[in-house]
Amino acid sequence: MELTAKIGMHPLKETTCVDCKNRLISSMLLSLESFIVIVMIRYYDAFLQGLNFFLGGVYRLILYWKKLKCFMLRMDIKMEETSRYNQLQMKHSQEWEDICISCGGCCGVFDGDPCEDLIMIETGKYYCRTYQDRFGMHKTLSGKSFRCVPVRNVLDKSWPGDMHCSYKRKI
């Protein structure tokens, strides 16, 4: 037999032998395969259960992830709609406010006893000094109490000088 490498000592010839090493490796592999087959047969059910559990977990994770993505998408759409709605409302609100010609008629300027918060800025033009916080109870110059409400709430009613009101003339 030709010696090709010094891998291990031959038991009889006290030399190295590649065939011995190959036989040793083959038998070890065979043992390992047998061991794996025995383990698989013995723990087959447990292995299947574990695999089932693992795949179920992965499937649930994918489902949760998809649900989360759907939820986030819905939230994005909702926020976008709310933002667009608010912008539209602000635009309409501003357009509505711009209609007013500030004649002061709805604040009592033509009946001789206007609201005490009404200030004249020039002839025929007035402004409310509590405009941002105007809704609620107020007093006239003579001390009469009344409730200030949005003008749209009283457009179906009449008051002295309401023919000047630009809202009334518009509708």
Ligand code: SF4
């Ligand atoms: S509180 Fe109301 S009624 Fe008085 S001035 Fe302002 S808007 Fe007019």
Ligand code: SF4
């Ligand atoms: S009467 Fe009409 S136009 Fe005049 S201040 Fe009041 S809301 Fe504006």
